[in-house]
Every structure is written in structure tokens, then in C-alpha cells.
Amino acid sequence: MRQRGWGRGIFFALGLSAALMAQAAPAQERLVLASGAVQGGYFLTGGAVCAQINKQTTQHKLYCAVAPSGGSVENLELLRASQVDLALVQSDWQYLAFEGTAKRFAGAEKVANMRAMAALSSMPLALLAREDAAITTLSDLRGKRVDIGRAGTARRLVMDDLLAALEWDLGAFELASEFPQQEALDALCAGQLAAVPIVDISPSSQVRAALRRCKLRIVPIDAAVVAKVVAAKPYYSAIKIPSSTYPGTKTDIASFGQRIVLVGRFKVADTDAYNFVKALVENLPALAKIHPSFKGLTPQSVAKGGIAIPLHDGAARYYREAGLR
Structure with a gap:
């Protein structure tokens, strides 16, 4: 033009x-x-x-x-x-x-x-979990209090697609909250939730701030699950979050997400x-x-x-x- x-x-x-x-x-x-x-x-x-x-x-x-x-x-x-x-x-x-x-x-x-x-730029799923919640893999989310994001948000879309790949419904969780993102992070740091997904351009200032604010880890997404999600939804891609991206992260973290x-x-x-x-x-x-x-x-x-x-x-x-x- x-x-x-x-x-x-x-x-x-x-x-x-x-x-x-x-x-x-x-x-x-x-x-x-x-x-x-x-x-x-x-x-x-x-x-x-x-x-x-x-x-x-x-x-x-x-x-x-x-x-x-x-x-x-x-x-x-x-x-x-x-x-x-x-x-x-x-x-x-x-x-x-x-x-x-x-x-x-x-x-x-x-x-x-x-x-x-x-x-x-990539927008990977950063699944934040409390260090004291004993969540190191996706399977550990069962029976926990997890935020899934409000309907219509990128966080909710990603969580819906992740749950579909896992063949889980919301009954897999003790609680599936639908908080706005900041409220979810506040509840996570207060111990009211065990895990919260964040979907943001990487590196994310919100993920970095949450990791500094309270004791959290980023949960890796199993390679087989990533492959299943990407195969089902062509707009996703496999993404690695490099270890140097966030403080306290010692290894690359496997995930998936959207791209710009x-x-x-x-x-x-x-x-x-x-x-x-x-x-x-x-x-x-x-x-x-x-x-x-x-x-x-x-x-x-x-x-x-x-x-x-x-x-x-x-x-x-x-x-x-x-x-x-």
C-alpha cells in the first residue's frame, strides 16, 4: 500500500x-x-x-x-x-x-x-505451581486447586486444549477457579491455589514478578502431551522456555503455546x-x-x-x- x-x-x-x-x-x-x-x-x-x-x-x-x-x-x-x-x-x-x-x-x-x-515472538504456557504443593509434573495437578482462567481469555483457551489432550474434565481438580489473572496470582501466593497458568509473550514480566514474589516453580509439559496438543490445533507450536529466562530456573522447560x-x-x-x-x-x-x-x-x-x-x-x-x- x-x-x-x-x-x-x-x-x-x-x-x-x-x-x-x-x-x-x-x-x-x-x-x-x-x-x-x-x-x-x-x-x-x-x-x-x-x-x-x-x-x-x-x-x-x-x-x-x-x-x-x-x-x-x-x-x-x-x-x-x-x-x-x-x-x-x-x-x-x-x-x-x-x-x-x-x-x-x-x-x-x-x-x-x-x-x-x-x-x-512466542507465547508459551507457563504453568506456575507452589513449591510446597508437590507438583512437578502434569499428573500431580490431579486433586489440586487450580485456576483455569476466565472464559474467553488466552489462559482459558490453552487450559481447555491442555485438558482435552490429557482427556481430563474439571472433576480432576479439587477446585477449578476462574479468576482474573492478577487475582489468581494473588491467591496462588496466598496458598489458596496450588497452580495458575500464565500465557504471555516470553519473557513475561508477570511470570518474573510472580517467581520473585513467592516460592513457585514452572511445571514442564510432557513431550507426548505437547505433541498431542500441537497435532490437534495447528496454531500451537512446541516451545522451550530457556533456563536463562526466569530467576531460579536451572533447566530448559518444555511447553507449548501460541506465536505472534x-x-x-x-x-x-x-x-x-x-x-x-x-x-x-x-x-x-x-x-x-x-x-x-x-x-x-x-x-x-x-x-x-x-x-x-x-x-x-x-x-x-x-x-x-x-x-x-
Whole structure:
């Protein structure tokens, strides 16, 4: 989408680098990337992406402008209406909106003009358990007081899918509470709950704060369970939480979760999509220096993890040539 101004005035560049703040020259193609709330994880991720792209503008003639938004659902609506070129969306919403299986995107409202380009930051399940609750594996959750998250939240979606893979119902627990996240963490630290799931961009400030506040551990998810969940729901991927992510964690923790997926309109030129993805994949170490959520990403995980819809033709060509798909 060639932009000559900021449209309605809702778009502005994130000041992560001088390159991002520069004005695009007329010969450059300006691509608008819908992200999330200002200062939130999606906005910072989008800003990091645009900053890296704009460092190489003279090479690929692309200029990336990050736009704040209300998050995944609004980003999908903006993309469907062709008001933006690119968007960051949670991997489950990517799948549900493209397939038209979510109520908000059912039938004619599905986002049929969307194509996947890259899988970025991970949102793993961090299953926090009290150290004195004798929970070191999933099977230890039986008979315990566990929060499963409020209906409609990412925490609840992940827990529902985990329970389905385990073939458990809520009767497996002494109590299955449905607290808002902060209330659940308060109850966990107070000893009123034994375990609480957190689903957040990794590294998560909320997980880190909880681990510092009270004596907790992160429970690993069995490999067989991870495989079963990922096979049943294509928008999940296996994720390892590195030992260096959180204080007191001595080994990598196996889990699964969603990814933030970079998607674009299928009408974005193939050459532009190719160059955009190339600039991302070949500069992952530089991106990790801009924002910690890029740490641990590999070219292979960017090409495959959590992508559950067709790839943009330009992105697919790059991945084929790079031997990544």
C-alpha cells in the first residue's frame, strides 16, 4: 500500500531507531504494520520489526511504519478492510479468522485476503505451581486447586486444549477457579491455589514478578502431551522456555503455546514480501538486541512455528530458497 500521508492520523512510527523516524522517499514502498497498544508487547515487537527493516531501506526500497491498535482482532479487521498492509496477530486468531470459524469472522466476514509471512515472538504456557504443593509434573495437578482462567481469555483457551489432550474434565481438580489473572496470582501466593497458568509473550514480566514474589516453580509439559496438543490445533507450536529466562530456573522447560504471527494482505507485492521476510530472518540476532522477545528465535522457527494458513507467495519463495520449508 503506497501511503502519501498518515491517513486518519492513527499511525505513527515508534522511536526505536532514527531510521524508523525518517520520512520515506517517494521511490520507496511504505508498508503499514498494525501492532497493538502503545508500550504493549505487540507494539514494541512491531517497532523492532520496522526498525530492522528500515535499517536496510536503501537495499530493498521498503519503509515500514508501525501503527498502534487494539490488538489481534482489530488488526485482522484493518487487514480485511485493506487499511493496513501487515499485521501482528495471535496464531489462534490467525487461523480462526482465515477459516471463518470464529463468530466475529464467520461467513463473509472471514479474512480471506490474509497470508502468513513469519512466526515471531512466542507465547508459551507457563504453568506456575507452589513449591510446597508437590507438583512437578502434569499428573500431580490431579486433586489440586487450580485456576483455569476466565472464559474467553488466552489462559482459558490453552487450559481447555491442555485438558482435552490429557482427556481430563474439571472433576480432576479439587477446585477449578476462574479468576482474573492478577487475582489468581494473588491467591496462588496466598496458598489458596496450588497452580495458575500464565500465557504471555516470553519473557513475561508477570511470570518474573510472580517467581520473585513467592516460592513457585514452572511445571514442564510432557513431550507426548505437547505433541498431542500441537497435532490437534495447528496454531500451537512446541516451545522451550530457556533456563536463562526466569530467576531460579536451572533447566530448559518444555511447553507449548501460541506465536505472534506476522501476516500480510495477499496483494502485497511478492518482491516486497520476499525482501521483508529476508530482512527479518537474516537479522534475528540484531532483532534480539532491540527486543528480548526475539531471543531464541531461529530461521526454522520463524518459517514454521504457529503458521496455520497459506504463506504469502513472496515469503514462501524466500523460505524455499533458504531451505527452510
